[in-house]
Structure formats: structure tokens, C-alpha cells
Amino acid sequence: MRQRGFTLVELVIVMILSGILSLVVMQFITRPIDIYVDQSRRARLVEQSLSVMQRLARDVRLAVPNSIRVGCGGRCVELMRAVTGGRYRALPPGDVLSFLPVDADSAFDVIGTLSGTSEVVASADPLACENGTASCVVIYNTGFAGSDLWRGDNAAALVQVGAGMPTSVRFDNSRFAGGQAAFPAQSPGQRFYITDTPVAFLCDTTAGSLRRYWGYTRRSQQSDVDSHAELTTLANPAEHALVANGVSACGFDYAPGTPTRNAVLSLRLTLTERGETVTLFEQFNVSNLP
Numbered sequence: 001m002r003q004r005g006f007t008l009v010e011l012v013i014v015m016i017l018s019g020i021l022s023l024v025v026m027q028f029i030t031r032p033i034d035i036y037v038d039q040s041r042r043a044r045l046v047e048q049s050l051s052v053m054q055r056l057a058r059d060v061r062l063a064v065p066n067s068i069r070v071g072c073g074g075r076c077v078e079l080m081r082a083v084t085g086g087r088y089r090a091l092p093p094g095d096v097l098s099f100l101p102v103d104a105d106s107a108f109d110v111i112g113t114l115s116g117t118s119e120v121v122a123s124a125d126p127l128a129c130e131n132g133t134a135s136c137v138v139i140y141n142t143g144f145a146g147s148d149l150w151r152g153d154n155a156a157a158l159v160q161v162g163a164g165m166p167t168s169v170r171f172d173n174s175r176f177a178g179g180q181a182a183f184p185a186q187s188p189g190q191r192f193y194i195t196d197t198p199v200a201f202l203c204d205t206t207a208g209s210l211r212r213y214w215g216y217t218r219r220s221q222q223s224d225v226d227s228h229a230e231l232t233t234l235a236n237p238a239e240h241a242l243v244a245n246g247v248s249a250c251g252f253d254y255a256p257g258t259p260t261r262n263a264v265l266s267l268r269l270t271l272t273e274r275g276e277t278v279t280l281f282e283q284f285n286v287s288n289l290p
Contacts (some may be wrong), residue, residue, distance in 0.1 A: 001130055001182050002055055005221040007088050008112060008213075008236055012016070018279060020050075024059070030259065031245055032172055034231075038170075041159075041273055041276045042276055042278060044273070045246070045271045045272075045273055045276060045277075045278040046278055046280070048246075048271060049188045049244070049269055049271055049278060049280040050272070051243075051244070051246045051280045052210060052243050052267075052269060052278070053267070053269075053280065054084065055212065055243055056077075056267060056282075056284070057138065057282075057284055058200060059079060059081055059199050060079065060286055062081045062082055062083070062148065062285045063080065063081060063082070063286065064077040064079070064080045064081070064082050064138055064141055064143055064193050064195060065142035065144070065193075065287055065289055065290045066141050066142055066256075066263075066267055066288050066290060067141060067149060068149070068263065068286060069081050069082040069143075069222050069254070070169045070201075070224040070227045070252045070253065070254045070265075071223065072202070072226045072227075073098060074202065074203075074224075074251045074252050075202065075203040075204075075250060075251070075252070076200060076201060076202040076222075076226050076252065077200065077201050077252040077254070077265065077267075078198060078225065079198070079199050079200075080133050080136075080138070080149055080175070080195050080198055080199075080218075080223060080224055081195060081196055081197055081198070081214075082117070082148075082188045082193040082194060082195050082196075083116050083119040083120055083135070083193060083194060083195065083196045084115055084116035084117060084193075084194050084257045085115060085191065085192055085193040086110045086111065086112060086114050086122065086191075086192065087110070087111040087112065087190040087191060088108045088109070088110065088111070088114075088139070088187075088190050088191075088192050088234045089108055089109040089111055089166070089170075089190075090186070090190050094109040094166055095107055095108050095166075095168060096109075097110040097169065097183075098102075098138060098182065098225075099179045099182050099185070099186050100182060100185055101180040101186050101202065102183070103181075103182065104173060105173065105181075105182060106131075106159070106170060106171055106172065106173045107169065107170045107171070108168070108169055109166040109167070109168055109169075110168070110169060111166070111169040111190070112168055113165075114161065114167045114169075117161050117167075119196060120135040120158060120161060120194050120196065121133070121134045121158070121183070121196065122134060122135065122158050122159055122160050123157055123158070123159070123238070124159060124172075125157065125223040126157055126172045126174050126175045127157070128157045128176065129152075129155055129156060129157035129158070129175065129218075130152055130155070130170075130175065130217070130218050131218075131236050132159075132197060132198065132215060132216050132217045132218055132234065132236045133192050133236055134147070134157055134158055134159060134264065135157075135158040135195055135196055136155040136156065136158060136195045137158050137169060137171040137192060137193075137194055138154055138156075138192065138193045138194075139153070139154055139183045139185070139191070139192045139193075139290075140183070140185045140186060140187040140191075140290045141152060141154055141290050142185075142195075142290055143217050143256075146178065146185075147184055147185050147290075148183055148217075149195075150219070150220050150222075151220045152176065152177035152186070152218075153176065153177045153184055154173065154176070154183050154184055154216075154222070156171040156172055156183070157171060157175065158161065158170075158171055158176065158194060159171055161194075169192070169261055171192075172181075172265040187290055189289065191289075191290065192219050197214045197215045197216070198214070198216060198218050198225075199212065199213070200213040200214075200225060200231065200238070201211070201213075201217065201243065201252075202226070202228065202231070202249055203250030203251075204228070204246055204247070205248060205249060206251060206290075207246055207247060208245055208246055208247050208248065208272075209242060209244070209245050210229070210242075210243045210244040210245075210269070211228065211242055212239050212240065212241050212243050212248050213225075213234070213238040213239070213240045214238060214239055215236070215238060215239045216231060216234050216236055216237060216238035216239075216278075217234040217235050217236040220252060226239075244269070244271060246271045246272050246273045247267075248270050248271065248272040248277065249268070249270035249279070250267075250268070250269050250270070251267070251268045252265065252266065252267055253265070253266040253267075253268075254266075254281075255285070256288065257288035262285045262286055262287060262288060263285075263286040263287075263288045264283050264284065264286065265283070265284045265286055266281070266282070266283045266284075267281070267282050267283075267284075268280075268281045269281075270282070
């Protein structure tokens with residue numbers, strides 16, 4: 001009995017039809033996969049952007065009033081972060097804070113309780129505050145000359161936070177920029193802040209990164225600390241961490257407030273990965289009541 005097989009022509013036709021069928025099937029398979037990959041990449045970029053906004057929001061919430069400053073053509077922002085604060089005693093009984101230089105006052109009682117004292121760093125070194133190695137006591141920071149903590153007008157090194165009630169705060173009164181032995185101005189709300197460190201966020205679109213810096217020497221001019229090289233070569237160099245990569249565009253903007261309106265810090269951030277781009281815009285209300 002004779003057996004018949006496929007002819008070469010039939011085999012070629014089957015191969016061609018199989019190839020066409022495979023291409024059709026692949027269109028149905030690869031398209032959903034591509035969509036899933038694109039959506040995953042987009043979600044990852046959005047998640048990273050939101051993480052940046054949350055990190056910045058936490059620092060802004062703790063910023064000393066009127067301490068935010070934007071530089072680098074809008075690519076960086078710097079602030080002085082407060083770990084705690086309260087109200088100083090302005091009237092007896094108790095240790096009242098004097099603003100008269102002749103009194104050379106270096107201590108005051110806190111009205112009520114003072115939380116977060118475990119995070120403050122005290123020092124007997126008068127330079128510790130400006131060097132960033134100890135906490136600073138700040139009163140009535142307006143950001144203007146004569147009452148600007150970046151220049152040291154109203155920032156004093158914290159010497160001691162006493163235990164018990166009332167809580168006492170001791171500070172060094174020898175390093176005010178104006179040369180006086182007292183804080184230059186009273187706070188209408190009797191407020192004081194204890195800071196721990198300057199904090200800076202710096203965008204580098206060339207490297208595609210956004211980094212956070214902290215724990216460094218305070219400088220009066222932001223232009224002295226507006227690059228990675230400057231921040232990491234200070235006498236007390238900054239610690240730093242990567243906050244986001246894939247940064248293709250970044251812009252900070254700060255609108256100072258008024259006595260009736262809070263200040264506003266804005267950030268527009270664009271992240272890019274393999275042709276996928278996500279841009280987020282966020283605004284942060286900033287308390288400016290010193």
C-alpha cells in the first residue's frame with residue numbers, strides 16, 4: 001500500500017500560514033503586556049513623586065517660620081527645621097526672658113510643657129549652633145535683617161533644657177550677629193523654637209537626581225550651599241540621601257506670606273523613565289507667624 005506525505009509546496013504554505021497566525025496571535029498577547037508594563041512604569045513614577053512630596057511636606061511642616069529660602073534658579077530649597085518649641089515666660093512669677101542687652105539674660109522658663117526634648121542636642125560650645133553640631137534657640141524670626149536666623153541675628157546655642165516643671169531653657173548669649181547679649185526682638189505670641197539642623201533639597205537634572213541634605217554648618221548666604229560639592233565640603237559637612245532619580249525637570253517657588261496669609265512653597269517635579277514622563281505639582285502652606 002503506497003503512503004503519501006506532504007509536498008514541499010504544501011509544507012511552505014503551512015509555514016507561511018503558521019507565521020501569519022503567530023503574528024496575529026502575538027498582537028493580542030504583546031499589546032496587553034505592553035500596556036501593563038507602561039501602566040506599572042507610570043504608577044512607579046507617580047509613587048516616587050508622591051514620596052518626594054510627602055518627604056518635603058514633613059520638613060516644611062517643621063520649618064521655623066520665615067526660614068524657607070529658594071535658590072539655584074529654583075532648583076533648590078533650604079529651611080531650618082525645628083524639633084520642638086513653646087512659649088517663653090515674659091512676666092513673673094518664674095524666670096522671665098529679658099530682651100534688654102544690659103541684663104545679658106541666658107535662661108527662661110517655659111510656659112506649660114515642652115515635648116520632643118529627647119531630640120535636642122545641647123552644648124557648652126558657643127559656636128555649636130552655627131556649626132550645626134548642636135540645637136539652636138530661635139525667637140521671632142522674620143527673615144529680614146536684624147531678625148534673621150540664617151545670619152545668626154536671633155539664633156543662640158542651646159546649653160541646657162532642664163527637667164521638671166517649669167521647664168527651664170538655657171542658651172549662650174555671646175554669639176548673636178549684632179553683638180548684643182540678648183535676642184533682638186520679642187515674639188508677639190511669646191513663641192520660641194529649638195532647631196536641630198538646616199535641611200536642603202537640591203535638584204540636579206544633569207544627574208537626574210533630587211537629593212536631601214541635613215546636619216551641616218549654617219551659612220548666611222544660600223549661594224554658599226547650593227551645590228553638592230559645597231554642601232559636602234563644609235567644616236561640618238552635610239549628610240545626604242537620594243530622594244528621587246529620573247528627574248528631568250524640577251522647580252521650587254516660594255511666595256512669602258503676610259500677617260493675614262500663610263506663605264506658600266510650590267514644587268513642580270517631572271520624572272522620566274524609558275520614555276514615560278510624569279509631572280506633579282504640589283503647593284505647601286507654610287506658617288509664617290514667628
